[in-house]
Amino acid sequence: MSKSYDTVIIGAGWSGAVAAKQLSSAGHSVLVLEARDRIGGRARTWSDKDKNTIDLGCSWIHGYKEGNPAKGLAQDLGIKAILPKAAEGVVYGPDGPLLSSQAASLRSSLSSAQASTKLPHPSPPSTASLASALFSPSSPLFSTSSAPSSDPSTTNVSSTSPANPSESTPSSITSVDETLAEGLARTLEIPLGLKLEKASLKWSGWESTTSFAGSDAAPEGGYQSFVEKVLKSSDTVEIKLNQKVSGIKETSDGVEVNTSKGEKYTGRTVISTIPLGVLKTLPSSFFEPGLPQKLQGIIKGTNVGTLEKLLVKYDKPWWPNYENTGSYTFLPTSSTTELNETSTLDEIFNASSLVTANFASISSTLSSPQPILLTYLSETPAKLLLAHPKQDVIQAFHQFLVKRLNPSGEVDEPVDGELTDWLKDEYSLGATTTPTIISENDERSPMDFKELGRPIWSGKLGFAGEHTEMEHRGSVAGAIVSGLREADRVGRLLDLSKE
Numbered sequence: 001m002s003k004s005y006d007t008v009i010i011g012a013g014w015s016g017a018v019a020a021k022q023l024s025s026a027g028h029s030v031l032v033l034e035a036r037d038r039i040g041g042r043a044r045t046w047s048d049k050d051k052n053t054i055d056l057g058c059s060w061i062h063g064y065k066e067g068n069p070a071k072g073l074a075q076d077l078g079i080k081a082i083l084p085k086a087a088e089g090v091v092y093g094p095d096g097p098l099l100s101s102q103a104a105s106l107r108s109s110l111s112s113a114q115a116s117t118k119l120p121h122p123s124p125p126s127t128a129s130l131a132s133a134l135f136s137p138s139s140p141l142f143s144t145s146s147a148p149s150s151d152p153s154t155t156n157v158s159s160t161s162p163a164n165p166s167e168s169t170p171s172s173i174t175s176v177d178e179t180l181a182e183g184l185a186r187t188l189e190i191p192l193g194l195k196l197e198k199a200s201l202k203w204s205g206w207e208s209t210t211s212f213a214g215s216d217a218a219p220e221g222g223y224q225s226f227v228e229k230v231l232k233s234s235d236t237v238e239i240k241l242n243q244k245v246s247g248i249k250e251t252s253d254g255v256e257v258n259t260s261k262g263e264k265y266t267g268r269t270v271i272s273t274i275p276l277g278v279l280k281t282l283p284s285s286f287f288e289p290g291l292p293q294k295l296q297g298i299i300k301g302t303n304v305g306t307l308e309k310l311l312v313k314y315d316k317p318w319w320p321n322y323e324n325t326g327s328y329t330f331l332p333t334s335s336t337t338e339l340n341e342t343s344t345l346d347e348i349f350n351a352s353s354l355v356t357a358n359f360a361s362i363s364s365t366l367s368s369p370q371p372i373l374l375t376y377l378s379e380t381p382a383k384l385l386l387a388h389p390k391q392d393v394i395q396a397f398h399q400f401l402v403k404r405l406n407p408s409g410e411v412d413e414p415v416d417g418e419l420t421d422w423l424k425d426e427y428s429l430g431a432t433t434t435p436t437i438i439s440e441n442d443e444r445s446p447m448d449f450k451e452l453g454r455p456i457w458s459g460k461l462g463f464a465g466e467h468t469e470m471e472h473r474g475s476v477a478g479a480i481v482s483g484l485r486e487a488d489r490v491g492r493l494l495d496l497s498k499e
């Protein structure tokens with residue numbers, strides 16, 4: 001007879017690691033089953049032979065000084081968090097770098113336009129999109145704005161990670177080029193994970209009232225080892241890697257969890273942290289008895305976004321003003337509407353709004369600056385680029401960089417590169433949940449994320465993961481809060497049943 005556990009946790013990402021740590025420290029027996037050959041889930045860190053680490057999944061602790069629970073975990077484990085120094089963000093238009101006053105004007109207009117779409121405003125229909133407001137002829141995106149309160153040319157590239165579409169500071173410039181303004185607005189699609197045409201206007205800005213924001217920090221050594229340390233900080237947790245769960249069954253006294261290798265584990269309770277993208281693809285027989293009809297509808301209707309990262313490493317930095325430039329934003333040189341599956345790599349890069357973080361600058365979160373550029377890809381370019389071989393994409397991007405950044409001297413080829421594919425990764429199938437999407441009859445709202453976290457089977461099957469947190473969805477904070485929430489609930493259920 002195999003051992004039975006108080007709780008079986010499916011998934012060794014942030015939410016699973018935190019739930020396991022919490023339950024085991026309360027004295028419960030815990031088994032973690034993870035499909036991958038590694039801990040971390042969407043925390044995945046690239047490293048080179050010199051042990052430089054760059055996060056290819058989550059990278060920022062958003063709202064570090066504003067209450068993000070990852071800060072306390074980092075401090076408990078002795079992990080240093082690095083707050084980047086402010087550095088200039090340069091914006092490139094079709095003809096080269098914009099004057100900082102012009103870039104400030106564009107940022108200011110975008111900031112005003114974003115503010116005008118925020119709650120509260122007369123509630124628009126649920127079919128109205130963020131694009132319809134941002135790009136309307138009367139949008140502040142295309143007009144003048146108010147006085148500056150700080151230097152708007154300094155940016156933090158952390159605003160490109162999910163759940164943290166930041167706003168820049170308004171300034172006092174007078175005219176705005178509409179094509180450039182739209183190009184800059186398209187950079188919002190990076191943290192949103194979806195096209196502005198799909199994001200609900202009605203719920204736009206709702207998340208900024210709840211999510212952690214303000215200061216951002218990066219954990220030293222990367223996020224993947226951070227999750228590993230959290231999970232391994234409790235030596236009573238059993239962890240089994242390469243164990244893809246293929247079904248979960250309710251039994252008279254608990255649950256039975258089956259894996260694709262034909263192994264069977266039993267527990268009194270189970271917590272699933274299977275990402276929403278994966279939940280969407282599971283056969284209805286995965287859960288036995290099946291999920292309630294309402295929950296099935298929400299899983300189907302909610303959206304998982306696309307965000308990919310493209311890394312290029314060189315022997316030495318060659319890009320302009322690399323020491324003091326935090327990021328390069330490339331606005332399209334041609335229209336995005338023309339992009340399709342037949343577009344060349346060059347056309348895809350040229351027609352996209354791209355944000356490139358510069359790790360060779362003083363704002364680098366590495367222990368010493370490195371000749372590495374990391375580019376954030378939104379849905380449209382990401383999906384098209386992923387149809388091409390990785391090496392071709394890296395090579396084409398190098399050529400694009402040389403053309404747009406136009407260095408004066410010779411440039412060597414990249415010595416290393418990486419392109420993520422969270423979209424097709426069978427254990428994530430997308431980056432994270434997106435903010436609420438447009439819907440015909442108000443079907444979609446932030447309440448969806450609350451419903452995704454509701455336990456079933458008399459509380460024996462619980463759900464955690466970023467997708468189950470209404471207030472912090474899409475983030476590490478959301479995953480942590482969800483893990484703590486489920487550990488607390490399951491712990492009380494176990495205590496009650498022991499009495």
Ligand SMILES: Cc1cc2nc3c(=O)[nH]c(=O)nc-3n(C[C@H](O)[C@H](O)[C@H](O)COP(=O)(O)OP(=O)(O)OC[C@H]3O[C@@H](n4cnc5c(N)ncnc54)[C@H](O)[C@@H]3O)c2cc1C
Binds near residue numbers: 059
């Ligand atoms: C490119 C990118 C950048 C990001 N940047 C940031 C950022 O800077 N800051 C931030 O706060 N957030 C960021 N995020 C979001 C953050 O990474 C996620 O919200 C968080 O890591 C999700 O944790 P989780 O536990 O919910 O899910 P996961 O980490 O996905 O964990 C779920 C686990 O379940 C496993 N699994 C799946 N199916 C099975 C199965 N059948 N059997 C067993 N195991 C299974 C998976 O392998 C995985 O390990 C980013 C995400 C991406 C993709």
